[in-house]
Amino acid sequence: MTEGPSLFGPVASDLVSVEDGLQADIDRDPPEVGAPMAELFAAGGKRIRPALVLLAAKCGRYDLERLRPAAMAVELTHAATLVHDDVIDRSTTRRGRPTVAATLGDEPAIVIGDFYFARAYEHAARTGVPEVVDILARAVMAICAGEVRQQAIRYRYSTDQAEYMRRIEAKTATLLAACCDIGALLGGVAGDKRDALRAYGRELGLAFQIADDVLDYTATEGEVGKPIGHDIIEGFATLPLMLASIALEDQRRLTEREARDVVTSVRDSDGPRLALDEARKHAHAARQQLRLLEMSDASSTLASLADYVVTRKL
Amino acid sequence: MTEGPSLFGPVASDLVSVEDGLQADIDRDPPEVGAPMAELFAAGGKRIRPALVLLAAKCGRYDLERLRPAAMAVELTHAATLVHDDVIDRSTTRRGRPTVAATLGDEPAIVIGDFYFARAYEHAARTGVPEVVDILARAVMAICAGEVRQQAIRYRYSTDQAEYMRRIEAKTATLLAACCDIGALLGGVAGDKRDALRAYGRELGLAFQIADDVLDYTATEGEVGKPIGHDIIEGFATLPLMLASIALEDQRRLTEREARDVVTSVRDSDGPRLALDEARKHAHAARQQLRLLEMSDASSTLASLADYVVTRKL
Numbered sequence: 269m270t271e272g273p274s275l276f277g278p279v280a281s282d283l284v285s286v287e288d289g290l291q292a293d294i295d296r297d298p299p300e301v302g303a304p305m306a307e308l309f310a311a312g313g314k315r316i317r318p319a320l321v322l323l324a325a326k327c328g329r330y331d332l333e334r335l336r337p338a339a340m341a342v343e344l345t346h347a348a349t350l351v352h353d354d355v356i357d358r359s360t361t362r363r364g365r366p367t368v369a370a371t372l373g374d375e376p377a378i379v380i381g382d383f384y385f386a387r388a389y390e391h392a393a394r395t396g397v398p399e400v401v402d403i404l405a406r407a408v409m410a411i412c413a414g415e416v417r418q419q420a421i422r423y424r425y426s427t428d429q430a431e432y433m434r435r436i437e438a439k440t441a442t443l444l445a446a447c448c449d450i451g452a453l454l455g456g457v458a459g460d461k462r463d464a465l466r467a468y469g470r471e472l473g474l475a476f477q478i479a480d481d482v483l484d485y486t487a488t489e490g491e492v493g494k495p496i497g498h499d500i501i502e503g504f505a506t507l508p509l510m511l512a513s514i515a516l517e518d519q520r521r522l523t524e525r526e527a528r529d530v531v532t533s534v535r536d537s538d539g540p541r542l543a544l545d546e547a548r549k550h551a552h553a554a555r556q557q558l559r560l561l562e563m564s565d566a567s568s569t570l571a572s573l574a575d576y577v578v579t580r581k582l
Numbered sequence: 583m584t585e586g587p588s589l590f591g592p593v594a595s596d597l598v599s600v601e602d603g604l605q606a607d608i609d610r611d612p613p614e615v616g617a618p619m620a621e622l623f624a625a626g627g628k629r630i631r632p633a634l635v636l637l638a639a640k641c642g643r644y645d646l647e648r649l650r651p652a653a654m655a656v657e658l659t660h661a662a663t664l665v666h667d668d669v670i671d672r673s674t675t676r677r678g679r680p681t682v683a684a685t686l687g688d689e690p691a692i693v694i695g696d697f698y699f700a701r702a703y704e705h706a707a708r709t710g711v712p713e714v715v716d717i718l719a720r721a722v723m724a725i726c727a728g729e730v731r732q733q734a735i736r737y738r739y740s741t742d743q744a745e746y747m748r749r750i751e752a753k754t755a756t757l758l759a760a761c762c763d764i765g766a767l768l769g770g771v772a773g774d775k776r777d778a779l780r781a782y783g784r785e786l787g788l789a790f791q792i793a794d795d796v797l798d799y800t801a802t803e804g805e806v807g808k809p810i811g812h813d814i815i816e817g818f819a820t821l822p823l824m825l826a827s828i829a830l831e832d833q834r835r836l837t838e839r840e841a842r843d844v845v846t847s848v849r850d851s852d853g854p855r856l857a858l859d860e861a862r863k864h865a866h867a868a869r870q871q872l873r874l875l876e877m878s879d880a881s882s883t884l885a886s887l888a889d890y891v892v893t894r895k896l
Contacts, residue, residue, distance in 0.1 A: 393715035401707035412697035
């Protein structure tokens with residue numbers, strides 16, 4: 269979280285209080301579930317989801333006491349999905365450290381994920397607004413439905429861009445949109461303005477995920493904290509590969525050597541640049557949504573976030 | 583559900599409407615998650631959890647429109663835990679059919695569980711009462727914490743009765759207590775009476791689980807829909823074994839033959855009878871709690887349920 273203060277503007281210090289709340293929470297949990305979650309949090313993460321809850325609410329009435337549990341809920345939901353994703357994808361490294369599944373085994377990782385999903389819904393309920401639970405639960409269902417579809421296209425490298433967009437919509441954009449929607453709801457931002465914040469979150473999510481998928485080809489392992497070419501090794505074609513026009517034989521896992529060659533070919537192609545252009549279009553669309561809101565520290569921070577997600581190096 | 587109408591008395595027909603709601607729900611879900619869940623529901627289950635929600639509420643104000651989503655929430659929560667349990671325990675059979683994990687693999691089973699946990703919380707939120715979400719989430723966290731402890735004592739057959747009681751408290755009693763608590767809350771049953779209903783649910787759950795663990799030794803495979811001696815094969819000592827005073831060497835999985843021998847020894851011992859005595863004590867304690875409530879169709883149905891769980895044959 270090195271970029272905290274400047275990146276999150278007027279909510280930076282409140283995010284620290286959210287972080288403290290999460291930490292205090294986890295410290296009170298049974299150590300069998302709490303300790304691995306504490307490690308995951310200690311390993312980093314940008315906390316963009318709780319930031320979106322707070323910033324969206326800052327566009328209306330801002331009451332940290334009601335917002336804090338909502339912000340904690342979205343971050344715990346994200347963390348729980350990561351723990352389960354790493355079981356499903358058999359990933360051994362996350363944020364530069366061994367995954368929960370790799371360290372403790374699949375069985376504890378499943379239970380730890382379930383525990384923190386439950387904790388997230390409990391916090392969502394603590395806002396006193398049942399719709400917050402509803403929005404969060406629907407986002408999780410969308411993530412799950414996308415995950416099932418994703419499993420179905422594993423090793424089908426020829427899937428098209430439309431399929432890719434549906435996938436990142438479910439994987440990332442839905443939860444970021446939900447964060448903005450929850451913030452707007454709790455901040456009393458209604459009607460067109462709430463719709464605009466939700467749409468901003470969605471576009472930001474699309475931009476963020478495309479940029480992430482570009483980094484999976486162009487960054488170094490030290491920068492992203494997991495092996496480069498992770499997606500293609502796992503059997504998933506992402507936008508940089510699609511735009512590199514590299515044909516791969518469907519229905520089989522690539523060898524390590526083949527995967528390295530694909531990464532090199534994609535790096536040397538126009539794929540990453542074209543994909544980043546695509547990401548920038550969504551970042552621009554995100555900023556456009558903000559025109560419906562009054563200018564404020566919060567809205568200009570949201571605008572900067574849209575720039576950040578397509579320029580970040582890790 | 584052959585024993586439906588008589589077992590659940592005044593809420594029997596409303597339980598059919600809960601069941602229809604679940605079915606309609608699942609039919610609308612993406613088939614990748616909905617179809618396996620539909621199969622699990624079609625394979626049976628006693629629907630004791632939604633029945634407890636309705637019966638507890640019937641001890642106060644009864645409003646089916648608010649109760650239906652709560653009843654759906656607890657049954658979906660139970661179903662989601664079963665789907666994940668079968669991944670964790672590597673169980674291949676449930677209710678006489680292959681488990682979701684055995685049919686589709688661990689990865690889809692994890693996602694399907696996550697999806698229906700989320701759906702459950704969404705329904706809980708539809709009651710409009712955030713505390714319903716809170717009670718449900720806390721029950722799930724207790725189940726998870728118990729599951730983690732359970733993994734830690736796998737193949738430790740010498741664990742004592744106190745450990746066993748803590749285990750079944752987390753595994754079964756907490757959710758049944760939560761069902762009664764949610765019903766009482768939505769039915770406006772407050773104070774001592776609400777406490778009594780929650781305590782009833784807890785005692786019922788302990789009785790139910792002990793009886794279930796006895797059936798794991800004394801029933802036939804056809805009756806329980808899964809292999810007999812399942813618990814000991816999986817490495818867990820339950821009350822009938824503990825009361826049979828059979829010593830087993832810790833820290834290793836039994837061979838199939840050893841497990842069969844243990845099952846025979848337990849069957850031939852006083853263990854099952856003594857364990858059933860213990861279950862009856864909890865069923866009695868459950869009935870005692872009901873004395874705080876006014877006599878009604880609902881309270882006498884709850885009393886009969888306590889008898890049923892310790893006399894059922896499957």
